[in-house]
Amino acid sequence: MQSRTPASRTGRPRNAAADTAILAATRQALVELGWSKLTLGDVATRAGVAKTTLYRRWAGKNELVVDAVAELFDELELPDRGSLANDIEGVVLQFAAILDRPEARSGLMAAVAESTRDDALRERIRASIVDRQKRLVLEGRARAQCRGELPSEPDPEEAARTVDLIFDMVAGAVVHRTLMSGKPADAEWVRDFTRVLLLGLAGGTQDTP
């Protein structure tokens, strides 16, 4: 998760508790200040740690914030709610709830913005956040195929493409609704979204007479 894990045998070992404290302090600072006013010196002070300790473990603000935010998304789960539509609604609501937290809003988008000019950062975001949560799509699809709601995909390459596509559509829509349109991804919106995702624009209204 961190920048480097030298794992040296000799010398004084690193204080493991500091990592936890720093990431928590980072999230707290994101809540109170937002990304642009967050300073590493302030985070260090909140964490009860010297600024140098922070720089010894992370390369900069971006890397630190990505790690701090990534932890937020690990709490996403996919409980079995009986149908594909219900499963999707459930996970989308969870995702929306996370994006409602200011530390996620501010931190995530800023990190993405920075990543447009920093390939290493983009890779870090993808590894820590995006690919890590793709598990939810895989699990949901497998469950739906078990239930017979979705056909099993014969071509593995196309299957992977579809997973990516669905992930982009789900995550993208929630992010756009929450951060760009500035409106809540509430139960009603999630229901509408899920209907269109499953049945299509036309299908939702006319395709199933």
Add this chain to the structure above:
Amino acid sequence: MQSRTPASRTGRPRNAAADTAILAATRQALVELGWSKLTLGDVATRAGVAKTTLYRRWAGKNELVVDAVAELFDELELPDRGSLANDIEGVVLQFAAILDRPEARSGLMAAVAESTRDDALRERIRASIVDRQKRLVLEGRARAQCRGELPSEPDPEEAARTVDLIFDMVAGAVVHRTLMSGKPADAEWVRDFTRVLLLGLAGGTQDTP
């Protein structure tokens, strides 16, 4: 578009060419430096303008960048390509092309990130960019209804909700694909996306035997 329009009658009038030069310089700086390394002093120098002139017209970096980026999206068009699917594919590809330009990627996401803690900025983004392009959805839907591809919506409130939903789904998916997944929104992806959007997850594969 700008911060203030004092509209004073007397005194030396503002140099109108400066606005254009500043916005162009801002985009150029976004390309070369990205949002976080862009400085207003540098923009002023590039535009051949004093820093004070810049501050007289914009409140700060965020406002300036939003204005500079907003202009990029005004070139979006919706040529009639014969069918709803083709129209969607056309505009999505245009949108993807804009998001491929570094000044848009870096500037847009950073502005969104900042807007999570600045209501005025969010409003500015919505007015300058989001709502401004919603016209495309409206036009596309009207055209599809003319063609009979979509039913006419009796409830005006639900119609508005659907426009918002579709805009979030289209724009969100392209943004997520481009900036978070870090893969191109190319013709193949756009085709897949359009199919799911129109027919739904199930419909695309099993509904049409």
Add this chain to the structure above:
Amino acid sequence: MQSRTPASRTGRPRNAAADTAILAATRQALVELGWSKLTLGDVATRAGVAKTTLYRRWAGKNELVVDAVAELFDELELPDRGSLANDIEGVVLQFAAILDRPEARSGLMAAVAESTRDDALRERIRASIVDRQKRLVLEGRARAQCRGELPSEPDPEEAARTVDLIFDMVAGAVVHRTLMSGKPADAEWVRDFTRVLLLGLAGGTQDTP
């Protein structure tokens, strides 16, 4: 005296009072903290000035301290006390009094130490302090020659060499007495010193029966 004198015609002019305040604050800090614990941030605070202002005018700690200390030596005078011996005693006592001030002791020697590795600094010290006070030797010699206490020097090159030599002997002895031996250059010592300087080691005791 300062680093650069761009003397630009345009832009906001520099605050002239800041220079005085900064140099005074530097001397005060030298008194309270000494050279090694003096920080430019602290000097700036004392002077009621931003750190950047200080760096805009001086290249660093060494240059600043040299300028601050150099002013101290400008108060040296050579009042006519009737004889060469008396003139020497008078100026040596003045010099000793300056070296008794902590801002001079700490600042001067540290600057000299730094100058052993910095030619520009050595030149600055020589120009601001050493050569500047050589006037005292010149004036004293001229006066002694008027009185007939010293022969007029026919060879101008040798005369210059002698001025340098005397300056090194006088200043060096006082500095060494004060700072290295750590004992006061009081009236008694000054009398002894002047006698040896004028009459020589042997002359002082045996030559004048």
Add this chain to the structure above:
Amino acid sequence: MQSRTPASRTGRPRNAAADTAILAATRQALVELGWSKLTLGDVATRAGVAKTTLYRRWAGKNELVVDAVAELFDELELPDRGSLANDIEGVVLQFAAILDRPEARSGLMAAVAESTRDDALRERIRASIVDRQKRLVLEGRARAQCRGELPSEPDPEEAARTVDLIFDMVAGAVVHRTLMSGKPADAEWVRDFTRVLLLGLAGGTQDTP
């Protein structure tokens, strides 16, 4: 010479070679970096020793540098060159040669500068360097008295005062010439200096017709 001599009987004994290596490394670092850029971590690395070892033996940079420099002056000798003038010229040239070495210039003056605010350090310098070399004056005077060049001093207190005075004059002049005037204390200068020291300002030219 060092800070502490715990002289403990038990436990692992100190590595005696480390002292030599550390002092040599200090001098080497003084040559390459000068006092202000010399760091104890760097010295420890050069000496192949851990930083903790260094701090166990010296209290800080000043003490270490004084010890390292003090050793340089122990090589001063006073070979019998037949006359007082020759003896003085000889030892002054030796002294000048030492002051020509960068480790002496930089280290000595910096230590003196620091000692203006640190009584313990001043005492250490006096004990290690100043008083230690006063032997040269004593020996030279004794030899001159044997030769009859100087009268024997009846009053022991005045004799001590004179020794101090001469030491301040000799050492001070060489130091000032070398470090402040920035010119070499070469054979010509040493001859001039010795003449003035022995015969006085006036005596050298007019007193001996």
Add this chain to the structure above:
DNA sequence: AAATAAACGAGACGGTACGTCACGTCTTGAG
């Protein structure tokens, strides 16, 4: 024409945060 008034370029200014460096202390495991 002269007076007025705002815009403009230049650049100094008080701040704040940066990321780095060295300090001197400490904590480990090995000897």
Add this chain to the structure above:
DNA sequence: CTCAAGACGTGACGTACCGTCTCGTTTATTT
């Protein structure tokens, strides 16, 4: 008890931009 290794809290460094301010100059409109 010493040593090598290296993490740690502390505090200063010198730099970069920020957004504001003060200049002298330019360019209009209004007397």
